[in-house]
Every structure is written in structure tokens, then in C-alpha cells.
Amino acid sequence: MIDLLALCTFNAAYAHAIDSDALEQWPGFFTPDCHYRITHVENEQEGLAAGIVYADSRAMLEDRIAALREANIYERQRYRHLLGIPLLESADAGAARARTPFIVVRIMATGQTEVFATGVYRDRFVRQDGKLLLAERVAICDSTVTDTLMALPL
Amino acid sequence: MREQPIHWRSPALTRIPYSIYTDRELPSLEQERIFRGNVWNYLCLEAELPDTGSYRTTFAGETPVVVVRDGDNEIYAFENRCAHRGALIALEKSGKAENFQCVYHAWSYNRQGDLTGVAFEKGVKGQGGMPPDFCKEEHGPRKLRIATFSGLVFGSFSEDVPGIEEYLGDEICQRIERVMHKPVEVIGRFTQALPNNWKLYMENVKDSYHASLLHLFFTTFELNRLSQKGGVIVDESGGHHVSFSMIDTTAEKDSSYKDQALRSDNDRYRLKDPSLLAGFTEYNDGVTLQILSVFPGFVLQQIQNCLAVRQVLPKDVDRTELNWTYFGYTDDTPEQRKVRLKQSNLVGPAGFISMEDGAVGGFVQRGIAGASDMQAVVEMGGDHAGSSEGRATETSVRGFWKAYRHHMGA
Numbered sequence: 001m002i003d004l005l006a007l008c009t010f011n012a013a014y015a016h017a018i019d020s021d022a023l024e025q026w027p028g029f030f031t032p033d034c035h036y037r038i039t040h041v042e043n044e045q046e047g048l049a050a051g052i053v054y055a056d057s058r059a060m061l062e063d064r065i066a067a068l069r070e071a072n073i074y075e076r077q078r079y080r081h082l083l084g085i086p087l088l089e090s091a092d093a094g095a096a097r098a099r100t101p102f103i104v105v106r107i108m109a110t111g112q113t114e115v116f117a118t119g120v121y122r123d124r125f126v127r128q129d130g131k132l133l134l135a136e137r138v139a140i141c142d143s144t145v146t147d148t149l150m151a152l153p154l
Numbered sequence: 155m156r157e158q159p160i161h162w163r164s165p166a167l168t169r170i171p172y173s174i175y176t177d178r179e180l181p182s183l184e185q186e187r188i189f190r191g192n193v194w195n196y197l198c199l200e201a202e203l204p205d206t207g208s209y210r211t212t213f214a215g216e217t218p219v220v221v222v223r224d225g226d227n228e229i230y231a232f233e234n235r236c237a238h239r240g241a242l243i244a245l246e247k248s249g250k251a252e253n254f255q256c257v258y259h260a261w262s263y264n265r266q267g268d269l270t271g272v273a274f275e276k277g278v279k280g281q282g283g284m285p286p287d288f289c290k291e292e293h294g295p296r297k298l299r300i301a302t303f304s305g306l307v308f309g310s311f312s313e314d315v316p317g318i319e320e321y322l323g324d325e326i327c328q329r330i331e332r333v334m335h336k337p338v339e340v341i342g343r344f345t346q347a348l349p350n351n352w353k354l355y356m357e358n359v360k361d362s363y364h365a366s367l368l369h370l371f372f373t374t375f376e377l378n379r380l381s382q383k384g385g386v387i388v389d390e391s392g393g394h395h396v397s398f399s400m401i402d403t404t405a406e407k408d409s410s411y412k413d414q415a416l417r418s419d420n421d422r423y424r425l426k427d428p429s430l431l432a433g434f435t436e437y438n439d440g441v442t443l444q445i446l447s448v449f450p451g452f453v454l455q456q457i458q459n460c461l462a463v464r465q466v467l468p469k470d471v472d473r474t475e476l477n478w479t480y481f482g483y484t485d486d487t488p489e490q491r492k493v494r495l496k497q498s499n500l501v502g503p504a505g506f507i508s509m510e511d512g513a514v515g516g517f518v519q520r521g522i523a524g525a526s527d528m529q530a531v532v533e534m535g536g537d538h539a540g541s542s543e544g545r546a547t548e549t550s551v552r553g554f555w556k557a558y559r560h561h562m563g564a
Contacts, residue, residue, distance in 0.1 A: 038504065042247070043342050050342025050480045052504045054495050059427035064499075064506075070423065071374035073510050145345045145475075146503035149512035 002096040002125060002132065007086040010125070010132050011100055015081035018152060023068065026153060027061035031126060031133045034058055038154055040119070040141040052150055064153070074151040076109040079116070081154075086123075095135075096125040102139070104154055106147075117154055118142045156563040159183070167552035167559075168533045173526040175351040175519060181216075181471050188450050188561045189215025189468075192315040194301060194308035196452035196465055197221045199479065201305060201338050203229060207250040207265065211242075213467050214309055215450075219298060220244050220254065221307060224265040229302060231309045232267025233295035243295065269294045303327070304334035306454075306463070322448065323389040329396045329446050332437060333456050337484040341494065346476040346503045350515030352451065352468035353558070355476065358511050359447050359464075360554055362386055362397040362545035363534050368514060371506040375425055382442070384545045392539045393449025393557030395550035400440040430496055433459040447550075449557045457507070459490070460497035472519050476512075478502050 010029070017025040030036060037051035055061050068074075084101035091097075099120050106116035117139075124136040139154040159179040160171055174180065189195060195214035198221055202210055209222035211234055218234035220243060234242050236256035243254045243263060253270065255262040262271035269290045277283025298309035301318035304327075308318055319327055348355055358364070362384070366373060384399035425431070436459055446454040451466035465477040478501070482494045501508045522528070532555070535547025539556045542549045558564075 039342070040344070043344075048340060048342045049491075050344075050495055050498050052344055052502050054499055056496070057427050057429075060430060060496075060499075063425050063427055063430065066423075066426075067371055067374070067506055071370040072506065073368065073370065074513060144343070145347050147347045148349055148503075148516060149346070149509040150504040151509060 001093055002091045002127065004086060004088055006132055007088070007096065007098055007100070007123075007125065011083045011086065015083055018154075019079050019081055021078070023065045023152070026065060027058045029134055030058045030061060030137070031128060031135050032058045034061075034134055035136040035138075036061060036134075036153075037137075038139045038141065038150070040144045042144050044138075044140050052146065053153065061153075068151060072151060074149060077151065078107045079152055079154075080105040080107065083121075094127050096123075098123050098125065102154065114147075116147065119154075156187075157183070158562070158564050160564065162559070162564055163529075166537060167539055167555045168531065168537050170530040170532055170555060171526075172522040172528050172530060175354060175522060176471060176526055178471055181468060183562065184468070185215050185217070187563065188558070190217065190311040191561055192310075192312045193450050193561065194310050194315060194318055194321055194448070195450070196448065196463070197231060197300075197307045197309045199305055199338065199340065199463065199481070200229070200302055200307055201481070202248070202340060202479075203307070205250065207252060208248075209244065209251055209265075210248045211244050211246065212465070214298065214311065215468060217311075218242060219309060220267070221300075221309065222251065222265045229300050229307055230266045231298040231300055231307075232263075233297075235295045236261055237269050237293040237295055238272075263294070267295055267297050304330050305338060306330065306334065306452075308452075322394060323391075325387050326389050326394045326396065326446065326448065329387070329398075329444065330454060332439070332441075333444065333446075333454060333461060338461075338481045339484045339486075340479055340481050341491070342478075342480040342498070344478045344480075344502050346478065346512055348474040348476055348512060348515055349472065350474060350519040351472055352466055352474040353554075354515035354518050355466055355474055355511070356447065356451065356554055357551050358515060359445060359453050359466075360395050360397070360550040361548060362445075362550070363548055364514075365545065368510045369507045371500075375423055384443075385541070385543050386545060386547060386550050387541045388539055388550045388553040391449065391557050391560070392553030392555070394447060395553055396444060396446045397545060397550065398441050398444045399545065400442060430499060431458065433493055433497065434490060449554070450561075455501065457500055458497055459493050460500055461494065462498075462501060474515070 014029050036055045038053040039051045082103045086098040086100040089097040101120050104117045107113045119141040122138045126135045159177050197212050198210045203223040206225050220234045221231040236243050238261045241258040243256050253264050260273040264270050275284050301308045303318045382399045383402040387396040444456045453464035455462045462480045467475040500506050532548045532551050535549050539552035
């Protein structure tokens, strides 16, 4: 049975990977054929499928991290994720669906610190080879606006 | 001579005074002379107003606007400002309306922006009410002229601006029609808040010189095709441009191509999931990238199969709102739609080849603090502002300033 504690533990490790700049670990939280998307409530309500980030494989997530490391240019910055308690919608031994609220604060190299994104992860977890993984994570932001640019993932 | 807060030292378009991005008197003059002047402002896609009563609230520069389809199937637009006290008439971003009613004192308007009802106009029990000579026809929000072209809806406050096709010119018209050649459908909307003056973003859009220098995604992953050629088209006014690149069929056969394939054997810099860029031939002209801008603040983009319009709205001297509307065609197959969704990773606030554009305007805005008497250099490709072969040029940036100075009388 996948329970609340398992999801909280998973999410804590997920947030830590991003916030501690261990970005190379981030794709490892997903299944090889995962879906990951960053969008906002209005697109979701209207059924508009596009995302700020749109991936349908773990390899695409790995490519995104490689691009952030090697290609894309952005000012040094960090995130601090604060994740709420997952709202467990369904769960059994092999799969679970949950919604977890998030606040992400962005800390720029200048020291400027501000709420960058709030929203909810709409998740589908599966257990593969005994390991809990995300088959799908849609980060639905509450605001339609992204300040300046989004480099690091949510 | 019209009032000019900014001193241009010469008629040349190769030097841009930095104060043009920071002067606090300038924004209101720009609103008057440009956005409410002799220009066409992009408002929305026709596809976003599908039915009678469909409306969107948007902006022409800073001015809030309602754009709506009426029962005669025509599109109308009027200021989103109640004629009574100036409150917003419509609060939602979009919807469907029989008519509009201001929430403050319930003054109501039809879908063409005519004032049709004044609450308690005759008073209550013989008390109060508007004077008998109050004429509703003489009151109302300002109406915009509307022009639609290829599914794009433009609005203007000017009676003098030429028709949309004359405004755009033949070449720009053709390049818009090339992309908007069949019905489109919105697949996502995103807004990016830019920490810089609106003109810095428009210059960035027009600047074909920076593309391969700032945006390293294609070069890092060796996705650039050496056998590409490109060019820049600038219209006569200078304000509109197209920058494009296309497959050069003659170079396709030369050996530089094979050399590149060899270097790509380096696994470290190869996409693990190349399906990101697995596209399909959309147009039969070999053009894989076309960035088109219309003065003052509209962009139409084709990057491979990734299609979008962008609306650039000044919000303050150092703040700009960039509204992205991603679209596909209504007759896309599911596979084609999937390609667009995946390629949309290239653009937008987190785009592999556009995220830098969100920040670089802010780098300029911060960099020029304390340098209001200095100037930027825009001399790549000479001093002219006409069309050009190759993309290592700033000709369309100079074109922007040519149009800007014309409208500002500077």
C-alpha cells in the first residue's frame, strides 16, 4: 500500500534534489515514459494542452538538465520548495494519485528573494521494482504569469 | 516641434540614447503618439472570438480594451472604461456576453460599445435621476477601428492610420498569410513579466545578430544545420520585419555537412530524446524559422512546427508584459499536435531558445543605470534599415527606431 508517509518522503527528497542543485538526480524521480508538464490553472480549466515545460519521457527531463548546465544562460539562482501535505485521491499497492500544493521561492544571486510560483502538483505515482516513481506530474501554477524566466524545474 | 524629453544627437539610427529606456516622462508620450496614434495594435486571434457574444479583454498599449463579436458577425472593440466614472466594464479575461454592465453603477453597453442603459436615469419616485437633456449617445467608451487580417485582429484609436494591408505592406502580408493560411486553434497561453522597457524586448525580437550568440541550445547540441541560409526583410516604414532561415539546397550536398555529423558522435552533447525536434514539413518553401514583427508590439513566430503569437504590452518604464498564445491548426492530426506540444519546449518563459530573452532586457535595464547620457551602438551591417541577406545585421533594429522616431516626431 502506498501511503501518505511514502508520498511525503518522496516529495521531500524531490524538493531537496532541486533546491540543493542536485539537478541531475531530478529525472530519477520519474518513470522512463513519464509525463511532466508545467502549466497554470487557466490553461487547465480551458483544456489547453501546452506547457511552459512539456516532456513525455525521462530522457527529455535529462536533456533539460543538460541544457541548463551546458547551453542555457541565466543568472545564478536557487529555489526553496515548500510542499504541503498530499491529498491522497486513490492508492493501492502499486499506484497512487495525489495532489500536493507547493510554494516555490526564488533566491537570486543578488539576494532578491520572492515567491516565484504557487500551485499544485497533480501526480500519478507507480511502484516499479519496489521503487516509488512519478508516472505523471503536472505542476499547475496558480498564476498565469512567470517572472522573467523559468530555468530550474518546479 | 513636438515636446521631446529625449535628445537624439543625430538623425542616424546607429546610436540609441539609453535614456530612451529609462526616462519617466516618455511612457505617457509613447502611449499617446504610438499606441493611441497611427498604428494598428494586435488585440487577439479571430479564433478566440468564435461565436456571437464571444469577447476578450485585452490592451492597446496601456489602454484596456474589450474586443467582442456581435450578432452581425463583425468584431468590435471599445475601451474597457465605463463612461460614467471610468471603472472597468468587463472584468473577466474572456467570456460570452449579451451585453456589458459596469458593476459600479450598472450602466450598460451593447456589444458595439454604445451606452444603452443608465440605472435610475429617470430617478426614483420622482427624485434624482439624470438631467432631461442627458444624451446617452454622447457618452460611451472610445471605440477602436478594427481590422482583421489572416485571422489576426488589430485595433486602432486613429482615424488616420492606413488600412491594415497598406500598413503592413505586401511582403509582411505575404509572410503572415504563409503561417495563417488555414484556421488555427489556441493550445496554450502564458504570460511572462519582463523586467525591462518594452522597446528592449522589441529590439531583441528584431535582432537577428544575437540569435546564435545568446541562445546556445542549438549549437551546444549541434542541431544547427550549417547548410542554412537566411535573411531579414524590413518594410518601408522600418517598423515591421521578418527574419527567416531556410534550408539551402545547394549547400546540402557539400562536405561541411558530413564533418558536422562526425563531430556529433560526441555523446555528451547529444539529445537523449531527439523526438523533441522531430518535426514535419509544414510549408513547402524550406523556411524552418520565421520571426515576424508588426509595429509597435506584435510578433508572429514559426520555429519549425512551433507556432505562436506574442503581444508586447508596456506596463511601466521598466516593466513589460509578454503574452504568448501558442496555436496549431484546427485540422492538425494528433501526431502533429504532439509535435507542436513538444517543440513548445523551445519557446516561452522556459524555452530552450527563448528563456534568455526574458532576462537579457533586464540586464540592459540594470546595466544602463547611471548612463542616461550615453548611447547604445547599433551598427552591425552598416547604417541602413532596409532588407538584408544574412542575419549578422541589426538592420531591423534600426528599422524599429526609424518607425519609432517617425511616430514620436523625434
